[in-house]
Amino acid sequence: MPVRSFVSRVGAPGAALLATAAVAAGVLTGHGDAAAGASAEPSSAPSSSTAPLPPPPPVVTPEQRIASLLPQRLAALHLGSRASVVVTDVDARSEVLAVRPTARRLPASLSKLATTVAALETMGPDRRFVTSVLLAPDGTLVLRGGGDATLRTRDLGTLAAQATAALGAHLTARRPVVVDDSVFAPPTLAPGWPRSYYRGEVSPVRGLVVDRAASADTGMLAGRRFAAALERRGVQVTTVSRRHTPAGSTQVASFAGLTLAQQVKAMLQVSDNDIAETLGRQVALAVGERPDWAGAERARASVLARLGVPLDGVTLRDGSGLSRLSRITPYALVSLLDLAADPSRPELSSIAFGGGLPVAGRTGSLRPARGRFVTAPSKCATGKLWAKTGLLRDVVGLAGYTRSTDGHLQAFAVLVNGSRSTLALRRQVDGLAATVTGCW
Structure with missing residues (x-):
């Protein structure tokens, strides 16, 4: 809603x-x-x-208390125009509070909420992405990626076992292995990404990834691990290279990965940038756009517009929120949350009710080890609030759900730009969220 x-x-x-x-x-x-x-x-x-x-x-x-108390506590932080807060009563379909709701803000990882809604709406929570092995006419084994960002080394072992079983009497022949990750366009830096992001924040976006590993070439890494699994089963691999699947190749093995709902949960819990960008490409493919940055941006915007998300002032240049050129409004964020909690849209329910969002003081990016919900004002919200975090060097955001003291489901978004993303500021934002629960 x-x-x-x-x-x-x-x-x-x-x-x-x-x-x-x-x-x-x-x-x-x-x-x-x-x-x-x-x-x-x-x-x-x-x-x-x-x-x-x-x-x-x-x-x-409870709603009157929020509307009266939350602005006072926000003012006490002396953030001025750098902060926005929106709270809605999802059950009553009403707005509780709006402080600078249409301000264009850097979203940081709160962008992942938009990526998630677009992916689930387009493909459904049960969609799985398939990685396959094909036998080329010349005997080459082709490992073809289907854009599964959660593929694991043991899954490559499963593919190798299927492939060797299919080879039968020809098992011991010397064979090259080819990697085909061309399901997505060749990787480039997103608009607004410094090259330094490739050193730890995110990997180049490719159609073949293994173990969510930070690698300059995830496709070739997967190819080498697949080759090693083949060799353990008696296949003599001569080379590992990259090219398109040759014409006339026949499929000898396939592996369907996690469901989209499971991938979304894995992404949101720890704010995984690689899964987010891969899902952005999948949305582009699903709506007929080219699977590159521009195509993913157009696809995401078209899906959200069709859902009625207010997109005035919204520009999302990537799926993860790393881009310095992206902007979102708190209204758009809460609109996404309202949609995900709408019982008439069960395909989105894994966001609001599927355990994907971190739980305050317990899981994911809101666990105590991250210093979240451990202070006197916010600790009372432990277990009562589930939300997505957003952090860049000058961005602190928190958007999610809680139940007020009357049992109503509340959706909220707090987004601060232009202040250093210190632990102290994050804890102050936790206190604002605890105010929405009514426990502080």
Whole structure:
């Protein structure tokens, strides 16, 4: 359910709360029109009668508490225009709070929410990507990648076992191995990526990867490991090289990897950049775009627009959030979360309810070892909140879900740009999220 017309700006719920309290205070103190009118007439009741009980204090809903308290706590951080916060009541389909909701912000890894929604919407949670082995007419064995970013060395062993069984009496022949990872366009740096990202942040995006290894050439790494698995089974491998699958090749083995829902969970828990970029290419293929940076960007935008996500001010140049050129609005982030929690869209439910998002103080990028949800203000939210983190050197973001004290599901996004991404700032953002749960 995208954020739509239920817009109540900062202070509106809080102002209503204060006005209610003021009316109540007038009744209690005898001030105000009603009290003045009552005191102008002499009392006809006997002097021994009991005075009427004062009315009960106004009931403050969890949503009113959030709308009143969260802006105060945000202001106390002195972040000014660098911070945005949006909270919606998913169950009531209403907006609770919006502080600078349309500001264009660097999203960091919160971009992965958009990548995930686009992938699940396009391909469904049960989609698997297939890696195959083909026998060329000249006896070459071709390892052909299908864009499975979670392929493991043991899966290559499974493929080698299938292939050797298919070779039968020709098992001992000397054979070259060819790697075909051409399902995606050749790798290049994304717009807004410095080359330094290839040293630890992300690998060049290829259609064949093994063990999520950081490698300059993941395809050839997979080819060498496949060749080693063949040799353990008696095949004499002469060379390992890269080229397209020769015409007339026949399939002798295949392996279907994790489901898309499982891949999404693996990506979101630890914010895996390689899975995110691979899924971006898969979305491009699924909608008929070229599987490169521009095609993935167009595909992602077209899917999100069809879902009704507000894309004014949104530019996502990659799938992982590493690009310095990407921008997103907090409204768009909460719209993605609302969609994922919509019961009419079960294909997206693995985001909101499938255990993919890190749990505060327990799992993934929000576990205590990362210093998250361990302070006095935020520790009370342990286990009560699940959210995606977003971090760059000058970005701190947190977007996800919690249940308020009345049991309503709340979606929230907190995004800070332009301040150093210190542990102290991350913990302050944790405190803002704990305010949404109602425990602080």
